[in-house]
Amino acid sequence: MTPGKPKESRDAPIVEPFVDEGLGNSSYLVVSRRAEEAIVIDPIRDADRYVAAAKLHGADITHVLDTHLHADFLSGAREIAAATGATIAASAESDLQFEHRDLKDGDRLRVGDVAVDVLSTPGHTPEHISFVMSNAPGGRPHSIFTGGALIVGGAARTDLLGPSLAVPLARQLYRTIRGKLLVLPDRTRVYPTHGAGSFCIASPTTRRTTTIGTERRTNPLAQEQTEAEFVRRATTGLPSYPSYFLKLRAINRSGPKVLGSMPALSHLTSEEVRASTARGAAILDTRPADAFAAGHIAGSYGIDLNLGLAPWAGWLIPFGTPLILIAQSRENREQGVRELIRIGYDDLRGYIDGNMDAQGREGLPIERFPTWSARDVHNRLARRDPPVIVDVRFDSEWAAGHIPEAIHVEAGALPDAALPFREERSIVAHCVHGARSSAALSVLARRGYHKVALLEGGIAEWKAAGFEVEQGTGRAR
Secondary structure, three states, rough: OOOOOOOOOOOOEEEEEEEEOOOOEEEEEOOOOOEEEEEEEOOOOOOOOHHHHHHHHHEEEEEEOOOOOOOOOOOHHHHHHHHHHEEEEEEHOOOOOOOEEEEOOOOOOEEEEEEEEEEEEEOOOOOOEEEEOOOOOOOOOEEEEEEEEEEEOOOOOOOOOHHHHHHHHHHHHHHHHHHOOOOOHHHHEEEEEEEOOOOEOOOOOOOOOOEEHHHHHHHHHHHOOOHHHHHHHOOOOOOOOOHHHHHHHHHHHHOHHHHHOOOOOOOOOOOHHHHHHHHEEEEOOOOHHHHHHOOEOOOEEHHHHHHHHHHHHHHHHOOOEEEEEEOHHHHHHHHHHHHHHHHHOOOEEEEOOOOHOOOHHOOOOOOOOOOEEEHHHHOOOOOOOOEEEEEEEEHHHEEEOOOOOEOOOOOOHHHOOOOOOOOOHHHHEOOOHHHHHHHHHHHHHHHOOOOOOEOHEEEEEEEHHOOOOOOOOOOOO
């Protein structure tokens, strides 16, 4: 048996995780072994997956539970309830504006023969609750679903409701972890919602589940420390997060629109594309970054599907913008639709093919972003009118090492930042591999910067060529 992993009871429920790599989150289908009943915890909006999985287990979904008002995705609770008749249940402090059951500390639900106890665990958000499961009421718990109250190696951040609440919520989180979670048995299995890749977390790691004992031994936020030390640790060094986070809590409170099924997009002609963009729609090209750079419709956003479409679309594209989709294949297009509806980008006008030669023949304007080698960029810097190097990586990446002449603007800040370079300057952007910098250039092009290029191979290629790299904050913006 793997060290630290508890032996599963034959009576413990089946827990099937659903991991969204782009958002960095997990949701869970929990199925009673002795009854044909199941619940779903923290579902994302495309509910068909949970319904299909429950059917494979021969179970009916009776409850849909949310641990908190999510800022990074729209809850799928209403979609599942509409499809199955399940009861939605959430913290009474969420103040949900649609039909549901209010939960408070000490409440209990039953899923077949599984007892589900509600535990108030504020900190990540004020209304946060967790779900403790045992085989009988009052029995020894075998698992807990912690949302963001405790994650692998840390806890979810406390600053998403604004800087004024970050410290008060961190103090609540301190009491939650010490007084509510660490008192559980070491073998209790921990199923967090937030995990690797999520902008909601304070300590990223590749593992997605854990145990109370493991976190007691290894989690920096679970160690003996004063409240002041905990608050400092929990609120220091947090990365920036996508701007759409500011929109979704309110939508989750009022209730996301029930779609009923996955939207089916229709193919648009070039005339329809021109008419739609003239009325405010934007083109979102999800092909690989190198294909986008080699040729794309002028003015389109270029966000590689593999970059994590949901968070980056929500960061770079104004919330509510009508979208026309371009994808490499039908499967990629369907995945793009899923990721967009998860964050509330529902106004999808249709799709067009990714063959840029054909689009050009149809009269749509095609542009490209040239790619410069590290040596070419180095040589151009010695000229009388050198290009501006824009490093679009995160703050922590910049501080760890950057090109001395570069200006730092995180990719997510580009839509609204006051930029310290003129539109007529030549600009070369870089990240690590190219996906973020290609997306960044698509935003800059929309802002009127058209003399743009990509640094081939990013910072890694610059280092490999033996050129200078410096550390520290430098000229960050």
